[in-house]
Amino acid sequence: MTKRIALTGATGFVGGHVVDALMQRGFEVVALARATSNTQTIEKKGAKVRRVSLNPQGEIQFSELRAALADVNAIVHAAGGGITTDKRSLYAANTDSTAALLHFAPPSLDHFVLVSSLAARGPSDSPQPAKESGVDKPASAYGRSKLAAESLALAHPSEGDVVVLRPPALMGPGEYRLNSLYKAAGRGFVPMVHSEGTMSFLDGRDLATAICAALQREPAGRRDRFFVAHPKPITRRHLAEELGRLAGRKIRVVELPPALLPPVFTLAELAGRLRGKASQMSRDKLGDALGRHQSCDPRLAMRHLGWEPKYTVEQGLRDTFYPPA
Template sequence: MPETTIKGPVLVTGGTGFLGSHMVDALLEQGVAVRCLVRKTSNLRWLPEDKIELAYGEITDRASLDRAMVGIKSVVHSAAITMTEDHDEYYRVNETGTKDLVKAAMNHAPDLDRFLLVSSLTAAGPTSRDYARTEEDREEPTSLYGKSKLAGERALQKINPPFDWTIVRPGAIYGPRDPALMKLYGMVEKGSVVRVRGPSQLVSLIHVSDLVEGLIEALTNPIAVGKLYHQAHPEPITWDDVADYCAEALGKRTTKISVPRTLLPAVAKGAGLWASINRRQNPLAKDRLDDLLQ
């Protein structure tokens, strides 16, 4: 029979985020002790502080990783940088951060049972309308984000640590606490949705509850050891479909406003200027924009 007990305490990176906070909830429901790596400036709104242990630090700070790893039995590494204008930062966080976390586990968690790396389908590359990529296909990421996530996977595989590990590549995640979905609902509520002119882009989606269920399975099932898995709903859908489903859920009729692809670089540049002035992440960073339009 497969092992069904998660060995704790579990270190969760990215626990203050959308996916990570749901993973923390699921681990607590199973009665597992949880430690979260968080920055001093992190928003802890989704974390039950009275039920978990906080380890202050950053994925780019080796000393804090060493401290956070002491006594840990399992790791869920979901921290990542998804949007930035600093291209080197993708690799500092998504590749080097992963490598340093693995080394911290090797040096400071001698009883570690499982290391679970949450990657992304963007590491595999875009899906065509005729063929969905599988785990056996050659990776062809097109964005720096996807390339850096693939580099993080390969860093783990190259080190080949003495503990068991699993890599999961989820599709685009949606569900409660998802800020991107809330923005889309906001547009639908107002009656209009902006789309890119031409055929609507395909996206492989997965609900956060389905993903968390799969991650829990990856943490416990011995069959998953040393494996890489794609996790998404069987059929990719278009962004137009996503908008239509949101409108149906809200009981709204919407008007789709088509923007020519040729205008997107200018729109992205304007969004970058706004983000810089307001000290926010650029929601249309060119690298991620290119990824979304594949």
């Protein structure tokens, strides 16, 4: 029985929900955190913290990571992300970190769960939600860094399970990447491209239960890659209207010509650089933003993991901005 879980990214949005879900199920959580990470909240919840680098340099850091993983039964890799304009740090956070964890994982590991992204598949011209059997065509360096991490994980020669989960855009308590859209909705005016394009969403709490479901299967040497999402995609217009409803405003969606996006994203990236803070809108994000549809079909995950998302998109969005006490 898998008991002690090494969790990366525990101080982030996804990781916070994973800590809660693991603790509720009686797992012992060992958070692998950077020297600079603020771990107060997760320590209060009962997680143990081991300070290590996921991009170790030199013998001392190698042996620190090896020692931190030596007694764990499973690894959940939920660290990383895509809000940076520096490609090297993108690959360091998403791909090289995966390589290091796999390299230093103990041979007896039961489970390795990688939190990847729908961006590893890339956007589509078809409204048909993406399925596992389709072809990956990531449109960003972020997506390519996730796809490279997935390939490393799925090729790992351990006898335990390796499960790659590909969530779409996330929502739920603590999610902050929808804030600018919510602000626009509060002003009653939401500019967007492809307003009839479809998007899948998943609540962070449901992603955490999918991760737990993967950990609760008896290890059998599986190599699985699943889309995890709420089964009902919505249109971008519906997203804007829902945010308007939450903000108490009837909103007007202003359809932008796609040709406007490159200069807007370039300016946002430059402005972010000047402020010393990476913008959510960057040239790397253009390919995904210009894509018409970003939806995926979670039925394979539901069947194989015996998992079901609990939160509708409307509920998850509400809890993003009005979190339950």
